[in-house]
Amino acid sequence: MSVPSTAEFRSQLVAWLDDNDLTPPPDDHSLDAHQAQHLRVLSALYDAGWMRYGWPESAGGLGGPEILRAVVGEEIVGRGIDHPGPYSMLEVLVPTMIDYARPELAAEMVPRLLSGRESWCQGFSEPGSGSDLASLTTRAEQRGDDWVINGQKVWTSFAQYATRCVLLTRTGAPGTPNHEAITAFFVDLDTPGITVRPLRTLHGVDEFCEVYFDDVVVPANRMLGKPGDGWRLAMDLLPWERSTCFWQRIAYLYSRFDALIGDVKGLGSAVDTDLGEAYLALHMLRCRSRATQQRLADGQKLGPDTSIDKVLLAGAEQRLFDTARDLLPGVIELDDNQWRTEYLYSRAATIYGGTAEVQRNIIARRLLDLGKE
Amino acid sequence: MATEFDAASIELLEDGLRKTMLSTSGAELDAALAELGWAEMLSDIPDLAIPLVFRLLGETGSHASVLNDVLLETIGGLPGGTPPMQYAGGGWVVWERTNTDATTETLGGLPLRRVPDGELMRLGEARRALSWWLVGSARAMLALARQHALDRVQFGRPIASFQAIRHKLAETLVAIEGAEATLSLPGTDNPDLTAMLAKAAAGKAALTAAKHCQQVLGGIGFTAEHDLHRHVERVLVLDGLLGSSRELTRKAGAGLRARGSAPRLAHL
Numbered sequence: 001m002s003v004p005s006t007a008e009f010r011s012q013l014v015a016w017l018d019d020n021d022l023t024p025p026p027d028d029h030s031l032d033a034h035q036a037q038h039l040r041v042l043s044a045l046y047d048a049g050w051m052r053y054g055w056p057e058s059a060g061g062l063g064g065p066e067i068l069r070a071v072v073g074e075e076i077v078g079r080g081i082d083h084p085g086p087y088s089m090l091e092v093l094v095p096t097m098i099d100y101a102r103p104e105l106a107a108e109m110v111p112r113l114l115s116g117r118e119s120w121c122q123g124f125s126e127p128g129s130g131s132d133l134a135s136l137t138t139r140a141e142q143r144g145d146d147w148v149i150n151g152q153k154v155w156t157s158f159a160q161y162a163t164r165c166v167l168l169t170r171t172g173a174p175g176t177p178n179h180e181a182i183t184a185f186f187v188d189l190d191t192p193g194i195t196v197r198p199l200r201t202l203h204g205v206d207e208f209c210e211v212y213f214d215d216v217v218v219p220a221n222r223m224l225g226k227p228g229d230g231w232r233l234a235m236d237l238l239p240w241e242r243s244t245c246f247w248q249r250i251a252y253l254y255s256r257f258d259a260l261i262g263d264v265k266g267l268g269s270a271v272d273t274d275l276g277e278a279y280l281a282l283h284m285l286r287c288r289s290r291a292t293q294q295r296l297a298d299g300q301k302l303g304p305d306t307s308i309d310k311v312l313l314a315g316a317e318q319r320l321f322d323t324a325r326d327l328l329p330g331v332i333e334l335d336d337n338q339w340r341t342e343y344l345y346s347r348a349a350t351i352y353g354g355t356a357e358v359q360r361n362i363i364a365r366r367l368l369d370l371g372k373e
Numbered sequence: 374m375a376t377e378f379d380a381a382s383i384e385l386l387e388d389g390l391r392k393t394m395l396s397t398s399g400a401e402l403d404a405a406l407a408e409l410g411w412a413e414m415l416s417d418i419p420d421l422a423i424p425l426v427f428r429l430l431g432e433t434g435s436h437a438s439v440l441n442d443v444l445l446e447t448i449g450g451l452p453g454g455t456p457p458m459q460y461a462g463g464g465w466v467v468w469e470r471t472n473t474d475a476t477t478e479t480l481g482g483l484p485l486r487r488v489p490d491g492e493l494m495r496l497g498e499a500r501r502a503l504s505w506w507l508v509g510s511a512r513a514m515l516a517l518a519r520q521h522a523l524d525r526v527q528f529g530r531p532i533a534s535f536q537a538i539r540h541k542l543a544e545t546l547v548a549i550e551g552a553e554a555t556l557s558l559p560g561t562d563n564p565d566l567t568a569m570l571a572k573a574a575a576g577k578a579a580l581t582a583a584k585h586c587q588q589v590l591g592g593i594g595f596t597a598e599h600d601l602h603r604h605v606e607r608v609l610v611l612d613g614l615l616g617s618s619r620e621l622t623r624k625a626g627a628g629l630r631a632r633g634s635a636p637r638l639a640h641l
Contacts, residue, residue, distance in 0.1 A: 006641055067641055074641075247641070258634045265630045273619075276626030279578070279635055281569050282549035287558050290639040311547045357536075364539035364545055368519055373534055 004064075010071050013050055020044065022081045029203055029338075035161050037121070038086040041076065042116030042325060051114045054244075059098050060111035066244060067297050073248030077255075084252040086158060087118070091245040092174060092237050093120050096166055100224035100233050109164070109186070121162035123153040123187075123211055123236065131358050133168075134178035134231060137211060140169035140185065147185065147223070149216040155352070159196045159209035162189055167213075168230045182230030186222045193217075203344035239302035241353065242309050243293050249313065250286050253320055256342065259281060260320070264327045271327050278323040281316035288312055304366035307359040314349040314356055321346040378421065387425060394435040399484070400472040402437040411439065415446055419498070424556070427502045431509020434603045436483055438470045440614075443502045448494050455492025458499075461613035461620055465491040481606030485614075497560075497568035500615050504556050504568075504575035507611055511549045511575075511582035514604045518542060518586035521593070533590075541585040552578035558639055566628065567638050569621050576618030579608035 004012065022044060024037045045051040054069035057060025070089070077084045093113060097106045112118040129136040138151025149169055159165065164186060171183040183187045189196070193216040197217055198206040225233060257278060264271045296302055321343040325332050350356040364370045378386070393405045406426070414422035423443065430436060443455050455467040469477075469484035479485040519542060522533035532538050552574040560567035583605045587594050594601045612618055629635055 070641055254635055254637060261634055267634055269627060269630075272626035272630060273623045275624065275629050276573075276622035276624070279571055279625055279629055280570060280622055282635070283638065284555055284574055286637070286639040287554035288551055290641060291554050291557060293641060308547050308550045311543075312551055323431050357540070360540045360543040361536070363543035367546060368539075368542055370519065370522065370533040370539055370542065371531070373536060373539070 002256065006065075006067055007070060009053070009068055010075070013072060013075055016048060016050070017075060017079070017081075023154060024081065031207060034083050034086065035158070036335040038082050039116035039119070041082045042114065043071070045076070046111075046115035047133050055094065055110070055114070056098060058103060059094070059106045060114065065294055065297055070244040070247040070293055073244060074251040077248040078250075078251030080255060084249045087248060088241075088245045089120070089158065090114065091123070091240045092122060093166060094229045095240045096184075096224065096233060096237060097186070098135065099236060100184065100229065102221065105186065105221070118163045119158055119161045120164045120166065121159040121189075121209075121211075123156050123159075123165045123167040125155040126152060131354070131355055134182065136168055136170060136182065138167070138169050140171050140183060140218075142171075143217075145220050146217050147220060149185070149187070149213045149218060151213050153211040153213075154199070154208075156196075156209045156211045157207050159189070159211050160206075164188055165211070166224065168234060171227050176228075179231040180228045182234070184224040184230040184233045185218050186218065186224055187218050191216050191218065201343050202347065205341060205345070222313050224326050231243050239263070242306035243296050243302065246289050246309060246313055247293060249317075250282070250289055253282060253317060254286075256324075257320055257325060260324050260327070267327070274323050274326055278316075278320050281312075281319045285309075285312040295336070307354075307362040307367070310354060311359050311363070317346050317349040378418070383421070383425075387429070390429050391433060392424060393556035394429055394433040394437075398435040399437070402435055403439070403470060406437055406439065406626075411442070412452065415442055419446070423498070423502045424505045428509035430514045431506045431607075432512070434510070434513060434600065434607065436607070438484070440499055440502060441468055441470065443492065443499045444496075447496075447498050450641040456494070456616055457488050459491065459493075459496075459615055460485075461617040462486075465489065466614070468510060480508045480610050481603060483607070485610065495565070496615050497564045500568040500572040501556065501560075503611055503615060504552070504571045507572075507575040507579040507608055508549060508553050508556065510604045510608045510611070511545070511552075511579040514579075514582045514601060514608075515542065515545050515549065515588040517599075517601050517604075518545070518589040518594075521590050525591075538589055541589055545582045545585045548578035560638070562638055562640075563636060566625070566636065569616070570625060570638070572616065573618045573621040573625065576608075576612040576621070580618065583608055597634065 022041050044050060049062060050072050051061040052060065053064045054066045057063050073087060077087055078083050079121050090113065094110055113120055124133060126136050126138060138149065138153065140147045140149045154164065167185045167187050169183055169185060170181050172181045193214040195212040197210045199208045199210060200206055201208060260277065288309055292306060293304065324339050325343055328339060331337065332343045391408065393409065394402060397405055426439060441455050444458070445452065445454055448456070450456060455466050455470060457465045460466045466485045467488050467490045469486055477484050522538050522542065523531055525532050555571040555574045557568055586601060587605060590599065590601055593599045
């Protein structure tokens with residue numbers, strides 16, 4: 001099958017979406033309903049081929065440049081067909097499998113995720129290892145052909161719906177430097193010894209989980225890469241998280257901004273400055289993200305420069321929902337609605353995926369060359 | 374003049390322009406730029422010449438009246454004119470082509486003079502040019518503050534080692550990179566809105582740089598003995614020219630309200 005240009009691809013996708021109504025059912029805002037919609041959307045997109053472009057044929061894809069994935073994400077999330085959270089998981093999980101899993105394992109598993117037959121999660125953060133991820137202590141010990149895992153993960157998004165987990169563990173002798181002592185596994189979550197417990201959150205959507213591992217036995221052929229490759233695996237995710245993945249989140253933010261403009265356009269010129277500031281923040285972010293994806297498409301390696309994209313995204317997201325709260329007084333506080341959930345969730349934008357402070361540390365050290373703290 | 378340049382010849386041009394700007398300013402710089410072929414560059418290769426020349430004006434802290442030429446090119450005016458330009462707050466100014474350094478009342482010595490009135494014209498290209506100037510000035514301030522942070526020792530170590538300092542400089546870079554991204558957009562969809570947002574972003578980035586870099590430079594940055602003040606004064610003046618960041622942001626908001634949705638100007 002030949003791969004179309006970005007513009008052709010988009011117009012064909014839009015035409016297909018016009019003919020195939022994937023609008024979510026209107027009244028159920030539960031996380032269960034979101035998950036069901038997510039799987040339904042993936043299944044339809046996979047069957048029609050859209051979910052397979054931009055992924056290599058060796059893993060069940062149809063090939064073509066990665067930017068096609070950003071186009072699908074923009075249309076799906078920007079139209080409110082799927083939520084940005086679940087959809088974004090694909091962009092961090094699939095590249096990991098393609099780059100680090102045995103080719104047979106990637107070929108077997110990746111289509112299950114892309115087609116919505118399964119969901120997976122990412123077990124990285126721990127109670128004692130947030131910003132300092134490399135200090136993680138969930139332990140994997142070799143026993144014959146197996147590895148035995150003990151420890152606890154936290155902030156594991158959608159673990160309650162997941163069949164498998166990309167898990168970071170600590171291996172090696174005591175004293176092994178942090179960045180060489182981390183090893184990743186692809187773990188079936190129905191393995192005995194695993195307990196998943198959703199956390200109650202500020203915004204009332206319990207997508208984050210704690211995951212406990214108690215003598216969990218994982219076959220050695222489920223290791224991703226070699227022992228000690230785990231830190232590199234975690235770092236290799238960032239370019240995807242901060243390009244294709246950001247682009248669809250930006251599409252979601254623009255769609256919510258349109259909704260806000262619709263809600264306040266009758267209020268007269270008093271709203272102009274606030275709307276303008278939110279727009280400027282979103283526009284800067286979108287321009288920056290566009291440039292980042294073009295660099296990626298040109299074959300450049302993304303590095304610490306994406307910390308700038310991350311700071312711009314978190315800032316624009318909080319600015320947008322702050323503006324909603326300012327211009328729709330009482331709506332977040334007195335009415336139980338989507339603006340409340342989104343406003344509260346946006347408080348986390350400067351915390352997840354590397355805090356705003358960690359990003360500024362990276363910018364200072366790596367981009368401004370200010371030396372050590 | 375050839376319309377295609379390779380990287381080496383652009384670098385050569387940039388070096389030549391920078392050297393010239395570092396050694397002269399005002400009407401003398403206008404004359405030197407004319408000799409370097411500014412008029413031909415502006416008509417033949419504006420997409421290369423405008424970003425290059427205006428960014429370098431910012432980086433070097435020099436000034437020339439070349440914004441007149443960009444406006445005249447847009448409206449098809451006679452070379453050598455000084456079309457009145459809008460200033461923040463509904464005012465109008467002209468950018469004199471003669472040296473008035475000794476007499477100008479404008480902050481930082483730019484030869485701007487208030488005039489009672491002017492004509493509305495398309496400002497897209499001129500706003501983009503000014504945005505490049507503001508971004509260049511912001512980068513110059515960041516470079517000065519960065520060097521100071523590395524050199525200045527207090528409490529027995531360079532102040533660059535303190536997170537409070539590092540984060541201010543990081544914020545400055547984020548603002549500059551965000552503004553530059555808006556300038557790098559082709560702007561084919563809606564050139565006027567794209568240019569307006571770029572000017573708003575560049576003005577805001579330059580004011581952010583002025584604020585943070587001034588703070589990082591501490592006392593020395595408040596003296597006229599250090600170069601920072603030239604850039605601070607320059608960006609205060611240029612932010613107001615052809616509409617301030619604050620005014621343009623409000624205007625963009627009014628446009629959204631009238632339209633009822635937010636234009637997506639950047640596409641993959």
